[in-house]
Amino acid sequence: MELTSVLNQSLTYINSFALRCAVGLNISGHIQAYGHPMPLNELARSIPISPEKDMMLGRLMALLVQKEVFAQDEAGCYMLTPFSNLLLTERSNMGAFTCFITEPAFTKHMCAMSEWFKDGEAGSTVCMAANNGKDIWDLFRENHELGNLFNEAMASRCKQQMGVFVKSYPHMFADLNSLVDVGGGTGTAVKIIANAFPMLRCTVLDLPHVVAKASKDDSFNVVAGDMLKKLPPADAFLLKNVLHDWCDEDCVRILKGCKEAIEPRKDGSKVIIVDIIQDFENNNAKATETGFLFDILMMCCHGAKERKKQEWHDLILAAGYSGYKIHPTQLGADCVMELYP
Ligand SMILES: C[S@@+](CC[C@H](N)C(=O)[O-])C[C@H]1O[C@@H](n2cnc3c(N)ncnc32)[C@H](O)[C@@H]1O
Incomplete structure (x- = not known):
């Protein structure tokens, strides 16, 4: 056995x-x-x-x-x-995710995990150890083929998620005038949100070489930027499958940046996080296992992690939010968290 x-x-x-x-x-x-x-x-x-x-x-x-x-x-x-x-x-073209995650230029990092545990410098990741100290975002910027595969993989998953999301949570976008999708890749999510809610001014913010690949579409604005720096003002910020890429300290910085950039006028202003909650009670066995697999992936790629309920609670409060709500989803392992400034 x-x-x-x-x-x-x-x-x-x-x-x-x-x-x-x-x-x-x-x-x-x-x-x-x-x-x-x-x-x-x-x-x-x-x-x-x-x-x-x-x-x-x-x-x-x-x-x-x-x-x-x-x-x-x-x-x-x-x-x-x-x-x-x-x-x-x-x-949904989810095969793009399969192709990215099994791409030899990517899987080679996973082969280096035990060496990294033994010899990796403090603060380095498995990916950095295998790429002369370059982080994964630098790698995607330099290796166009791998970077494009990653963007396509994210866009495919995003298309699948957002179809469910805008139908399940129309109230989440009601009364908003503007939304920035922080780390929104090539704009798949904002395009779907803008089509579903045409009155909402949507913006995607991502690294310059990523937004350069965003579709030219009048329904949303494109900003090349750094989410760790100043963000453009808006009523709402979306952080979808972004915070699991960052350590706690950077997450607090990003969440504080969103809070500071929220336009002061509004009731209903918010930050929307879509990410895995590892110990969420609605998770089935597959969602739980997927959470563990993503956790190791985040450790190797970013020195980051998937989080449990208490860890999300601590981050949100450390960034100064007054409260939050967790919504279960039909999105498998992902949950939606609505944060109030
Ligand atoms: C895991 S992907 C998620 C993409 C998208 N939110 C989604 O759900 O499909 C993380 C995104 O963060 C972007 N990113 C990484 N570092 C960034 C930074 N400093 N500023 C802005 N975007 C960044 C990456 O280029 C990538 O598109």
């Missing part, structure tokens, strides 16, 4: 790479285009792969069916599942 567990745990990365392969071959797209359950040979011809690899493709599909990425009917033909629906490029 234990032997199987060790083998299984050690082999788990094969799941990630099988998924990466499915994305690379666009298997979801081929099954969708076929229009009904797809036999193996039809899938193989439509990718296309050479006929001597058909059986190997069948073995890849067997693993992916076992992981519920795809399903099979009684005749053994392949069908999409809710999982593979998320890989379709015209829907």
Whole structure:
């Protein structure tokens, strides 16, 4: 039993790479285009792969069916599942996240974790140790391909999250005139918010080389800036999957910066945080495990962390907010926190 567990745990990365392969071959797209359950040979011809690899493709599909990425009917033909629906490029394109997280230029950092524990300098991260002291944001700026993959991965997840978010929490944006999405990447979230709430003036703020890739769209403004410095004034600030990238000290600085930049006029002014709460009572086993995995990822990439309820409470109060509310979400491991200045 234990032997199987060790083998299984050690082999788990094969799941990630099988998924990466499915994305690379666009298997979801081929099954969708076929229009009904797809036999193996039809899938193989439509990718296309050479006929001597058909059986190997069948073995890849067997693993992916076992992981519920795809399903099979009684005749053994392949069908999409809710999982593979998320890989379709015209829907959420979550395969972009798979490709980024399994990209060798990125996974090489994870291989250096034990050396970093033993020899890493204080204040360095696993990524810094593996990249001559450069932090991950410098790495994304210099390695355009990796940086673009990261931006695309974030945008894909964002599209999926924001669709749910604006429908579930319309009240969150009521009575606001302006919102800044701090660390908002290439503007996916503000574009969705601006479309849903056309009266709201939306702005995305991110690093110069990131916002340079934002879509040219009249529905929102673009600011190249540094979230650790002065922020443009607004009624509301969104920090979505941002604070888990930063240590407590920097989080307090960012939250204080938002509070200072909130326009004084308004009832209803707020900061909205979307991030994992590790010990949130609504988390199911998958959300809990996802929280642990992201926590190690944040440790390696940023020297940062996912936080428990008490840790969020301490940060929010240390930044001087008068109160906050936590909303459970349909966003898996992520929760929404609404902070009042
Ligand atoms: C994990 S991503 C989250 C992106 C987006 N909020 C989302 O949910 O998809 C963090 C973002 O913070 C940006 N960032 C990092 N350091 C920053 C800084 N000093 N000032 C502004 N943005 C920064 C990164 O470029 C990246 O787009």
